[in-house]
Amino acid sequence: RKEVEQDPGPFNVPEGATVAFNCTYSNSASQSFFWYRQDCRKEPKLLMSVYSSGNEDGRFTAQLNRASQYISLLIRDSKLSDSATYLCRITGGGNKLTFGTGTQLKVEL
Amino acid sequence: NAGVTQTPKFQVLKTGQSMTLQCAQDMNHNSMYWYRQDPGMGLRLIYYSASEGTTDKGEVPNGYNVSRLNKREFSLRLESAAPSQTSVYFCASSEGTVNYSNQPQHFGDGTRLSIL
Numbered sequence: 001r002k003e004v005e006q007d008p009g010p011f012n013v014p015e016g017a018t019v020a021f022n023c024t025y026s027n028s029a030s031q032s033f034f035w036y037r038q039d040c041r042k043e044p045k046l047l048m049s050v051y052s053s054g055n056e057d058g059r060f061t062a063q064l065n066r067a068s069q070y071i072s073l074l075i076r077d078s079k080l081s082d083s084a085t086y087l088c089r090i091t092g093g094g095n096k097l098t099f100g101t102g103t104q105l106k107v108e109l
Numbered sequence: 110n111a112g113v114t115q116t117p118k119f120q121v122l123k124t125g126q127s128m129t130l131q132c133a134q135d136m137n138h139n140s141m142y143w144y145r146q147d148p149g150m151g152l153r154l155i156y157y158s159a160s161e162g163t164t165d166k167g168e169v170p171n172g173y174n175v176s177r178l179n180k181r182e183f184s185l186r187l188e189s190a191a192p193s194q195t196s197v198y199f200c201a202s203s204e205g206t207v208n209y210s211n212q213p214q215h216f217g218d219g220t221r222l223s224i225l
Contacts, residue, residue: 087151099151101149
């Protein structure tokens with residue numbers, strides 16, 4: 001099993017839809033969790049950190065499920081501009097950093 | 110505020126040639142990283158520097174060397190380029206030293222490197 005796994009997608013959703021994707025991790029000692037957004041041929045940009053109690057930033061909600069070892073990203077009221085690849089980053093024990101391969105989201109008219 | 114700056118943005122090399130990718134950050138960050146990104150493989154850590162004066166291997170260090178020249182600059186060198194090193198290379202930085210991996214990273218806009 002890979003240390004961090006994401007469904008590559010693409011997730012094709014209409015504008016205004018709610019979409020969610022998960023990122024599963026294998027190391028139960030993982031400590032820190034992040035979601036990044038990457039546009040085509042651009043660098044990854046931090047979208048949000050994921051806190052134990054869950055957190056929200058506008059239309060974006062991130063949650064952590066330690067028991068099942070996954071994090072999730074929910075996007076409400078999808079915009080065309082949300083089209084991108086969403087990468088999770090998990091920090092395991094011993095300062096090990098691992099990115100997922102990303103989930104592609106396409107928001108359509 | 111430029112953030113993380115990488116040079117060059119594009120490069121084509123022949124097999125066996127050497128080159129150095131440059132990275133500089135102006136955020137006074139202590140930790141810096143080099144990643145490569147390949148289709149279907151995601152971002153893989155090549156080397157990192159948790160603080161000035163230290164460097165450590167990441168997941169895929171073979172064929173690369175790094176130098177943390179000072180707090181601002183972290184360079185990646187390919188001594189003898191191979192076609193398998195064709196990739197997009199990203200430099201990143203984060204703020205702290207202790208528990209540096211628990212902090213968000215800021216990325217440069219990448220170097221697209223092709224080895225023929």
